[in-house]
Amino acid sequence: GAVVSQHPSWVICKSGTSVKIECRSLDFQATTMFWYRQFPKQSLMLMATSNEGSKATYEQGVEKDKFLINHASLTLSTLTVTSAHPEDSSFYICSARDRGGPLEQYFGPGTRLTVT
């Protein structure tokens, strides 16, 4: 089956620094990837939709200058949290749609970000 990986699985950084999270589709091409934020025992909050070769589409309330998304290839999207603050601490999850497949999404395992 389709597999999506994320790296790193967890990261601790200091306030004011930037952190990059990678999302890769391992055995399929993903023209569209999604970035979510998940708070403890809460639902997924869609942050942005990332399309290969074009600018990401951000959801209302998500700062695009703070959460930089790059989708440079059909198998890789990156999320960079710039000038991180403790309130950015969260679980970030990416998902991808198979270019030639149905509308279902394949999810990555998530990245736990802790900003101290």
Place this chain on the structure above:
Amino acid sequence: AQRVTQPEKLLSVFKGAPVELKCNYSYSGSPELFWYVQYSRQRLQLLLRHISRESIKGFTADLNKGETSFHLKKPFAQEEDSAMYYCASTSGGSYIPTFGRGTSLIVHP
């Protein structure tokens, strides 16, 4: 904007009891509907989608357009069914999914 409603945040049942996790959607056309499951410390994964009309791990879900519902059912819950369940929908020509807030299912022995 499309909405997906899962009215129960938590559902607690005993092993062997029937389970129904409710999901209602707001789109009036022909949406694609999905149930995703997240077991403890695992990634979200697709459980089933309405177009395939299949039963996975004993779960079924029927699309009721009149009630705009896509409830997930299982006649006899098992302890290993304990997980978070998310209903999701894509509407019309948009492939951007909308997720419900999730229902935590706990199956007691």
